[in-house]
Amino acid sequence: MSDRPDISDDDALAAEYVLSLLDPQERQAFEQRLTAEPDLRAAVSFWKAEFSTLAEELPEASPPAALRARVLDSVAPSAPQRRWGWGWFAFPSLLTAALVAFFFVLPTLRGPGFDPTLHASLASEDGTLVIEAGYSPTGSLFKVIREAGGAAPGRDLELWVIGPDAEAPVSLGVIPADMETTFEISPEIAALIDGGVLAVSDEPEGGSPTGAPTGDILATGAFFDV
Amino acid sequence: MADPKHIEDLIARIALGDREAFAMLYDATSAKLFGVCLRVLKNRGEAEDSLQDAYMRIWNKADRYAVTGHSPMTWLITLTRNIAIDRLRARRAAEVDLDQVGEIAEPEPGPEAKTIAQSEARRIKACLDELPKDRSGAVRAAYLDGAQYKDLALHYNVPLNTMRTWLRRSLIALKECLSR
Numbered sequence: 001m002s003d004r005p006d007i008s009d010d011d012a013l014a015a016e017y018v019l020s021l022l023d024p025q026e027r028q029a030f031e032q033r034l035t036a037e038p039d040l041r042a043a044v045s046f047w048k049a050e051f052s053t054l055a056e057e058l059p060e061a062s063p064p065a066a067l068r069a070r071v072l073d074s075v076a077p078s079a080p081q082r083r084w085g086w087g088w089f090a091f092p093s094l095l096t097a098a099l100v101a102f103f104f105v106l107p108t109l110r111g112p113g114f115d116p117t118l119h120a121s122l123a124s125e126d127g128t129l130v131i132e133a134g135y136s137p138t139g140s141l142f143k144v145i146r147e148a149g150g151a152a153p154g155r156d157l158e159l160w161v162i163g164p165d166a167e168a169p170v171s172l173g174v175i176p177a178d179m180e181t182t183f184e185i186s187p188e189i190a191a192l193i194d195g196g197v198l199a200v201s202d203e204p205e206g207g208s209p210t211g212a213p214t215g216d217i218l219a220t221g222a223f224f225d226v
Numbered sequence: 227m228a229d230p231k232h233i234e235d236l237i238a239r240i241a242l243g244d245r246e247a248f249a250m251l252y253d254a255t256s257a258k259l260f261g262v263c264l265r266v267l268k269n270r271g272e273a274e275d276s277l278q279d280a281y282m283r284i285w286n287k288a289d290r291y292a293v294t295g296h297s298p299m300t301w302l303i304t305l306t307r308n309i310a311i312d313r314l315r316a317r318r319a320a321e322v323d324l325d326q327v328g329e330i331a332e333p334e335p336g337p338e339a340k341t342i343a344q345s346e347a348r349r350i351k352a353c354l355d356e357l358p359k360d361r362s363g364a365v366r367a368a369y370l371d372g373a374q375y376k377d378l379a380l381h382y383n384v385p386l387n388t389m390r391t392w393l394r395r396s397l398i399a400l401k402e403c404l405s406r
Contacts, residue, residue, distance in 0.1 A: 011398065012401070015401070016393075019365070019368040045295060052304055053349075055369070068252060072249055075282075146289075151290075177286060
């Protein structure tokens, strides 16, 4: 199509993709290629950046004040369950299901009522993912604080406890999008924590389909006394 | 428009669940993003719904922003435009009547033509200006109005395949100009 060999048809295809000009089949085929082809992803990024500058010159228009209230209210803490994404029951592992008693506890964090005796700090090698966790025997509460980073697009992060004598990691579930989260754990899981290790793995959306980590282990950290 | 670094900082705070930062981002960007929704949808009610959906997605996806490698406004505009386009396409018999849109106007640059983004905008404008007028109009209509090939073919009164060949050539020429 082009007599300029340095500019490929893929560039035009990537532009068509960003312009939303591909029909559904073409779009799907293109998105499949995207996952495997970094050059194509770079071409898409290029066009997104270029075309978005066209929109930057559009005239601004103030939305109605009521919309602001609606938008801000919809992320208000009065609706804590909206984003509750723990995938406990996504795991076929009977062991996990049997061990874990899960209760949604108030999302009040760093507040009174949480007095951890054991901590774990997880940081990925490149430092982009940082997770702090604590266990409080009072009420058997386990708290997870995602300090930095998150799952890759279309992926989830899953937490695992590996007991001192354990043969296999036990899932604590998928880390929700929330920054902090507190939940109750069963005595069986609590017993793994002292002397155990906390790990986080990269998993398909919804968590590991097998009940054991399937993706990369991104970070691990031993529990230590506070 | 606020400085990109400030917007980036707000997105980083939103990723940590900071509602105050979310309100600040809304105040700094909603007029721009509403402008995008209105341009695509040309319907106030639908534009409002899309804007709300866009901010929900921003709230939920802020932690993914960093891995995209985009400038903050590119990320916000792309995300908002995609939501508006999805809504546009979901309309029954979605067809963008470019004759009703009227002249595909060149907006006046704002007074704050100082940031890098602005100079990039001038670059793509300059490159679009190198194309024949109808070709650059087609590219703008696709991005800003969500026009599809069938809409463009109708508007320019050419067969669909011809329209596509045209536009692809224009995109390759555009890429060449932008890469100079």
